[in-house]
Amino acid sequence: MLALYVAIACGGLALIYGAWARGSILGASPGTPRMQEIAGAIQEGASAYLNRQYRTIAIVGVIVAAVLAPTLGLYAAIGFVIGALLSGLAGYIGMLVSVRANVRTTEAARSSLQRGLDIAFRAGAMTGLLVAGLALLSVAVYYWLLTGPLGYAANDRTVINALVSLGFGGSLISIFARLGGGIFTKGADVGADLVGKIEAGIPEDDPRNPAVIADNVGDNVGDCAGMAADLFETYVVTMGATMVLSALFVGAEAEALMVLPLAIGGVCLVASIIGTFFVKLTRDANIMGALYRGFLISACVSVFGLVAAIWIALPGGYAYEFTVGTETYTGFSLFFCGLIGLVVTGLIIWITEYYTGTGKRPVSSIAKASETGHATNIIQGLAISLESTALPALVICAGIIGAYELAGVIGLGFAATTMLALAGMVVALDAYGPVTDNAGGIAEMAELEADVRERTDALDAVGNTTKAVTKGYAIGSAGLAALVLFGAYKADLDLYFADLAVSFELTNPYVVVGLFIGALLPYLFGAMGMTAVGRAGGAVVEEVRQQFRDKPGIMKGTEKPDYAKSVDLLTRTAIREMVVPSLLPVLAPLALYFAIYGVAGQGQAFAALGALLLGVIVSGLYVAISMTAGGGAWDNAKKYIEDGNHGGKGSEAHKAAITGDTVGDPYKDTAGPAVNPMIKITNIVALLLLAGLAGGH
Amino acid sequence: MLALYVAIACGGLALIYGAWARGSILGASPGTPRMQEIAGAIQEGASAYLNRQYRTIAIVGVIVAAVLAPTLGLYAAIGFVIGALLSGLAGYIGMLVSVRANVRTTEAARSSLQRGLDIAFRAGAMTGLLVAGLALLSVAVYYWLLTGPLGYAANDRTVINALVSLGFGGSLISIFARLGGGIFTKGADVGADLVGKIEAGIPEDDPRNPAVIADNVGDNVGDCAGMAADLFETYVVTMGATMVLSALFVGAEAEALMVLPLAIGGVCLVASIIGTFFVKLTRDANIMGALYRGFLISACVSVFGLVAAIWIALPGGYAYEFTVGTETYTGFSLFFCGLIGLVVTGLIIWITEYYTGTGKRPVSSIAKASETGHATNIIQGLAISLESTALPALVICAGIIGAYELAGVIGLGFAATTMLALAGMVVALDAYGPVTDNAGGIAEMAELEADVRERTDALDAVGNTTKAVTKGYAIGSAGLAALVLFGAYKADLDLYFADLAVSFELTNPYVVVGLFIGALLPYLFGAMGMTAVGRAGGAVVEEVRQQFRDKPGIMKGTEKPDYAKSVDLLTRTAIREMVVPSLLPVLAPLALYFAIYGVAGQGQAFAALGALLLGVIVSGLYVAISMTAGGGAWDNAKKYIEDGNHGGKGSEAHKAAITGDTVGDPYKDTAGPAVNPMIKITNIVALLLLAGLAGGH
Numbered sequence A, B: 001m002l003a004l005y006v007a008i009a010c011g012g013l014a015l016i017y018g019a020w021a022r023g024s025i026l027g028a029s030p031g032t033p034r035m036q037e038i039a040g041a042i043q044e045g046a047s048a049y050l051n052r053q054y055r056t057i058a059i060v061g062v063i064v065a066a067v068l069a070p071t072l073g074l075y076a077a078i079g080f081v082i083g084a085l086l087s088g089l090a091g092y093i094g095m096l097v098s099v100r101a102n103v104r105t106t107e108a109a110r111s112s113l114q115r116g117l118d119i120a121f122r123a124g125a126m127t128g129l130l131v132a133g134l135a136l137l138s139v140a141v142y143y144w145l146l147t148g149p150l151g152y153a154a155n156d157r158t159v160i161n162a163l164v165s166l167g168f169g170g171s172l173i174s175i176f177a178r179l180g181g182g183i184f185t186k187g188a189d190v191g192a193d194l195v196g197k198i199e200a201g202i203p204e205d206d207p208r209n210p211a212v213i214a215d216n217v218g219d220n221v222g223d224c225a226g227m228a229a230d231l232f233e234t235y236v237v238t239m240g241a242t243m244v245l246s247a248l249f250v251g252a253e254a255e256a257l258m259v260l261p262l263a264i265g266g267v268c269l270v271a272s273i274i275g276t277f278f279v280k281l282t283r284d285a286n287i288m289g290a291l292y293r294g295f296l297i298s299a300c301v302s303v304f305g306l307v308a309a310i311w312i313a314l315p316g317g318y319a320y321e322f323t324v325g326t327e328t329y330t331g332f333s334l335f336f337c338g339l340i341g342l343v344v345t346g347l348i349i350w351i352t353e354y355y356t357g358t359g360k361r362p363v364s365s366i367a368k369a370s371e372t373g374h375a376t377n378i379i380q381g382l383a384i385s386l387e388s389t390a391l392p393a394l395v396i397c398a399g400i401i402g403a404y405e406l407a408g409v410i411g412l413g414f415a416a417t418t419m420l421a422l423a424g425m426v427v428a429l430d431a432y433g434p435v436t437d438n439a440g441g442i443a444e445m446a447e448l449e450a451d452v453r454e455r456t457d458a459l460d461a462v463g464n465t466t467k468a469v470t471k472g473y474a475i476g477s478a479g480l481a482a483l484v485l486f487g488a489y490k491a492d493l494d495l496y497f498a499d500l501a502v503s504f505e506l507t508n509p510y511v512v513v514g515l516f517i518g519a520l521l522p523y524l525f526g527a528m529g530m531t532a533v534g535r536a537g538g539a540v541v542e543e544v545r546q547q548f549r550d551k552p553g554i555m556k557g558t559e560k561p562d563y564a565k566s567v568d569l570l571t572r573t574a575i576r577e578m579v580v581p582s583l584l585p586v587l588a589p590l591a592l593y594f595a596i597y598g599v600a601g602q603g604q605a606f607a608a609l610g611a612l613l614l615g616v617i618v619s620g621l622y623v624a625i626s627m628t629a630g631g632g633a634w635d636n637a638k639k640y641i642e643d644g645n646h647g648g649k650g651s652e653a654h655k656a657a658i659t660g661d662t663v664g665d666p667y668k669d670t671a672g673p674a675v676n677p678m679i680k681i682t683n684i685v686a687l688l689l690l691a692g693l694a695g696g697h
Helices: A002-026 A033-072 A074-111 A115-149 A157-200 A214-274 A287-315 A331-356 A359-373 A374-389 A392-421 A423-445 A450-496 A508-548 A563-642 A650-695 B002-026 B033-074 B073-110 B113-147 B157-200 B212-276 B288-314 B333-358 B361-372 B374-387 B390-421 B423-445 B450-498 B509-550 B565-644 B652-695
Strands: A321-324 A327-330 B321-324 B329-330
Touching: A002 A074, A002 A115, A002 A214, A002 A287, A033 A157, A033 A214, A033 A423, A033 A563, A033 B321, A074 A115, A074 A214, A074 A321, A074 A331, A074 A450, A074 B321, A115 A157, A115 A214, A115 A287, A115 A331, A115 A450, A115 B374, A115 B450, A157 A214, A157 A374, A157 A563, A157 A650, A157 B374, A214 A287, A214 A321, A214 A392, A214 A423, A214 A450, A214 A563, A214 A650, A287 A331, A287 A359, A287 A392, A287 A423, A287 B361, A287 B390, A287 B423, A287 B509, A321 A392, A327 A331, A327 A392, A327 B288, A331 A359, A331 A563, A331 B113, A331 B565, A359 A374, A359 A563, A359 A650, A359 B157, A359 B423, A374 A563, A374 A650, A374 B157, A374 B509, A374 B652, A392 A450, A392 A563, A392 A650, A392 B509, A392 B565, A423 A450, A423 B002, A423 B212, A423 B329, A423 B423, A450 A563, A450 A650, A450 B361, A508 A563, A508 A650, A508 B361, A508 B374, A508 B390, A508 B565, A563 A650, A563 B509, A563 B565, A650 B113, A650 B288, A650 B374, B002 B113, B002 B212, B002 B288, B002 B565, B033 B073, B033 B423, B033 B652, B073 B113, B073 B157, B073 B321, B073 B450, B113 B157, B113 B212, B113 B450, B157 B509, B157 B565, B212 B390, B212 B423, B212 B450, B212 B652, B288 B361, B288 B390, B288 B423, B288 B450, B321 B390, B329 B390, B333 B361, B333 B450, B333 B565, B361 B374, B361 B565, B361 B652, B390 B450, B390 B565, B390 B652, B423 B450, B450 B652, B509 B565, B509 B652, B565 B652
Parallel strands: none
Antiparallel strands: A321 A327, B321 B329
C-alpha cells in the first residue's frame, strides 16, 4: 500500500501548494478603488452564474444518483456524487482564483511584465495543481476506502463500478460546465464584439459597452471554471479507466497494477510543482519560452518520477510480470508506455503551437488571406482547421501502435495515464490565459496607462496558443482513454454476456451502423453548440441595442450602462441552452441500444453500441481538433494584424480578421472542447448500461 | 442472356434520346450575334481547359494502365482504359451540351419561362441520359464480351478484375475532373466576386470584369463536366461492385444475379426517359414542382421496371433462390432491397431540399443571422452544415439495416444499384443548373432586357438546390457502395489469404489505427481542396487588378478586357493544383499497407487497410454532406436576401450573405463533391492491391 500512500501524500502536497499560492496571490495589491470596483462586478457576476449553473446541474445529478443507487449499489452512487461534487469544486476553484488574480495581475503589470506574469502564472498553477490534486485524491482516497477499511478486493465489482461511477460524475458535471460556460463566454464575446466593435465603433473592453462585464465574467466561467471541470474529468476518467482495465484483465493479482496509475499521478504532480518554479522571463522577455521551460522541466522530472513510481508500486519494479490472456508483460514495458505518453504530449503541444502560434505558416496564411476580404479569411481558416488534424492524428496512431505492441490494451491505459499525469502543469499554462485576458479588460475599463494594456496584451497573446494546446492535449488523451474504456466494455461483455458471442467485426452491419451513429454525435453536438452561441450572441445584441436606445447618455459617458442585466440575460440563456446538448451523449447510447435490440436482438445491440463508442472517438477527434486549432489560428491571425501587419488595426484586413476570430470563438471555446467530455460520457454510459443489465442477466 | 440484351438495348435507347435531344437543342435559335460571340468565348475557353485537363490526366492514365497490364492482365488494363475514356467522354459531353444550350436558353427565356425551362432541362436530360447510358453500356457490353465471345465464366477472376478495373478507370478520371473543374470554377467565382462585386463595385457577370468569361467557363467545366464524370464513376462502380460481390459470394451460379444490376439499370433508364417528358410548368409557374414531378414519375415507373427486371433476369423471378454462406435469399428479397434504394433516394432528396431550399428554417436562419454581420452568417451556416448530416445519416443507417436483414451484403449492393439506376434523372436535374447559370450570365453580358435575367434567375435559384440534391444522392449512394466494396475486399481476403486469419475486430489496435487514418483522409483532402481554391482565387484577383491598372479604359467601357488571359491563368492553376490531392486516395492505402506491414506483418496490414476503407466512408459521409448542404444553404440564403428580404440587395445583410456564399463555394463545389470519388478510389485501390498481391501469394 506504500504506493497508494505516496499518491495520497503527493495529492496533499498539491493542496498545500495551492494554499501557499492563494496566500501569495491574495497578498498582492488589488489596485485602485476603480479597479477593485470593476473586479468586484466581474466576481459577482461569475459567482451568480456558477451558483445557478450548479443548482441546475444538481437536479440532473440527483436524478442520476437516484437511478444509480438501486441499480449499481450504494458505493457506485457515492462514487458518482464524489466525482460530481469535486468536478464542480474544481470549476469553482478555477473561477474563484481567476476573479481575484485578474485585478492583481493588472496592478502587477503596472510595474513590470515579469511581475504580471508572476501573478497570472501563479494563479494558473494554483488552479492546475488543485484540479490535478483533487482529481488524484478523489480516486486514491475512495479506492483506499473501498479496498482498505471496507475490505473489498481490488478487482471486486463494487470497486470497479464505484470507479466508473466516479468518472461518470466528473464527466457529466464537466460537460454541463464546459457547454454552459462556453455558451455564456462566447455569447457574451460575440454579442459584445458585434454591437460594440462593429456597430458602435468602440474598442474591445470599453466600459460604455453594457456587455463588457458579461464578456469578462465569461472568461472566468467558461475558460476557467469550464476548463477546470473538463480537465478534472479527463484526469479522473483516465486514471479510473486504466485501473478498471487492470482489474478486468489481470484479475485478483491486479492490485499493484491498479495502484500504479495513482503513483504515477502522484510523482508527476510533484514534477509539475517543481516545473512551476522555472517559469521566469529571461532577458529576451519571451513569455512563451518561459512557460515552455516550466513544462519541459516538469516533463523531464516526470521521467525520473515514472521510474520511481514503478519501483514503489510494482513488486520487483521493472522485473514485475503480469499476464493478460496469453501474453506476459513487465514493469519495463509499462515504463516505455509511460514514455510514449510523455512524448505524445510533447508532440501534440509542439504541433498545436505550430498551427496556432503567430509567425508560423498557418496563422500567417490566414492573416494574408484577410487582405482579400472576409470570405478568403474564412476559407483559409477552414482549410487550416481541416489540415491541423493530420499530424496529431498520426502521432496518436503511432502512440496507439507503440503502447499496444509494448503491453497490449493495458499499455494504452498507461500511456494515457502518464499523458494525463502532467495535467497540473498543462492546466497551469491554460488557466493563466483568462486571467491575463481579464487583466487587460480591467486595465482598459479602469483607463490605466497604455503600457499596462500593452503588457497584458503580450501576456494574453500567448494565452491563445496555450489554450489551444490544452484542448489538443485533452482531446488527444481522450482518444487514448476512449480506447481504454472500449477495452473495458469488451472485457465486461465477455464476462457477463459470453453466451451472446458479440461480434465487433467490421463485416457486421450493426457495427457499421454503430460507427455511423457514433460519428454523427460530434457533428450534431457541434451544431447544437454553435447554434446556442449564435442565439445567445443575438440576445446580447438586442439587449445592448435596447440599452443604447433607452439610455442615450451611455455613449457620451454621462450614464452608466446596466451591466448586471446582460449578465443575467446570458446566465438564463446559457443555462437553458446547455441542457439538451449535454444530454445527447447520455441518451444516444441508450437509444441506439434499445432501437437495435428491438430490430435484431441483444447481441447486435451490444455490437452496435460498442461500435458507437469507437465511432464517436474516431469522428470526435477530428471535429474537436479542427475546431480548437482552427479557432486558435483565427484568433492569433487577428492579433498578428493588430500588431501592425497587413495594414494593422482598422484596415480592411483587420475587419476580415475580426470576422474570422468571431467565427472561431464558438468553434474553439464552446463546441470543440465540449467534444472531449462528450466522448467520455458516451463510453461511460455504455459501461454502466452493461453493468446494470448484467445485474438482471 | 435476355436480360443482358435488354440492358444493352435500354442503354442504346438512352443514346438515341440523347441524339434526339441534341438535335432539338441545336435547332433552337442561338440569339443575337453579340450573344453568340459571348457564348463562343465560353465554348472556346471550356474546350481549351478540358483538352489540357484530359491531356494531363492521360499521362496518369497511361502510367496506371502500364502498371495494371502486367500485374492483373490485359483485360483488366483494357477495362481500366474503357472506364477512363468513357468517364472522360461523359465529362466532355456534359460540357459540349452545356456550352451550346446556355445561349439558346437565354434566347428562349426572352419569349417565356416555359421555353427557357424546356431548353435548359432538355440539355440537362441529354447529359443525364448520356452519362447513365454510357455507364450502363460500358459495363454491360464489356461483360458481354468477356463472358460471351471470349468465353470466360461469369465469376472468373479475369471478369472480376476487369470490372473492378473499369470502375477504377472511371473513378480516377473523375476525381481529377471533379477537383480540377472544381478548382477552376470556384477559383474563377471567388476571384471574380472579390475583385468585381466587392472591390470594383460592379454587378455579377458584368462584361467589364476580366474574369467574367472564366467564371462562365467554370460552370461548364466544373459543375457540368466534373459532375458528369463523377456520376459516371458512381454508376459504374456501384453496378460493378454489386456484380463482383455476387460473383464472389454466390460463385458459379451467380450469372443471373450478375446480370440483374444491368437489367435494373436498363429499365430505370427507360423510366428516366419517360419522366423527362413530364417536366412542364403548371399554372403556378413552380419550377421546382415541375422538376420534382419528372423525378417522381421516374421513381414510380422504376418500381414497375424493378419488377420487370427481376422477372427477366432471374430464372423463376421472385421465387429465384440463392445461397450466401448458410443463408438463403430470394428474388423477392432483392425486390424489397431495390425499393429501399428508391426510398432512400427519395428521402435524401427531400432532406437536402429542406436544408438548402429557400423558405425553410435552415436557409431562413442563415439569412436572419446575416443581419448581425459576416461572422454570425458564417457561424449559423457552419451550424447548419454540421446539423444537415444527421437525417441523411439516419436514413442511410436504416437503409443498411433493412437491406442487410433482407438479403445480407448482396442486399446492400442491390439497394445501392437501384439508387444509382435513377442517375439519368438525377443528373438531368443537376446538369440543368449550370446551363441556366450561364444563360443568366450571357443575358447580363449581352445587356438584354431585365425580364430575361429575371427569368434565368428564377431558373437558376432552383438549380442551387438540385445541385445540392445530386451531391447528397451521390455521397449517400457512395456510403452503400463503399460497404459493398468492403464486402468484396473481405471476400477476396478470405479467398486468397485465408491462412492469415485477418481480424477486423474493433479490439484490434490496427483496426482502430486504420479507422483513424481513413477518417483523416477526407479532412486532409478537404484542406487541400479549400487551399487550392483560395490560391486560384487569389491569382485571379491579382490578374484582374493588373488588367484594371494596365487598361484604365476597361471600367469606362472604352477598352475590352483580356478574357482569355484569366481563362489561361486558371487553366494552368487548376491543373497544377488538382494533381496532389487526387493522388492522395491512390497512395494513402498503399502507404498504410506497407507501413503496417513493416511494423506488424501482412495480417495486420490487411486489417488496417480494411479498416481504412470503412474509416474513409464513415468520416467522408459527414464531411461531404456537411460541405455540400451547408454550401447550398449559404447560396440560397444570399438569393433569399436578394429577393428583397432582410434589407435586400446592397444592405449590410446582403454583404454578409455574399461572404457566406463565397465561403460555401469551395465547400459545395470543390472539396465536398470530390470526396465521393475519393472514397471509391480508396476502396478500389485496396481491392486491386489485394488482387495484385494474390498473384504472388
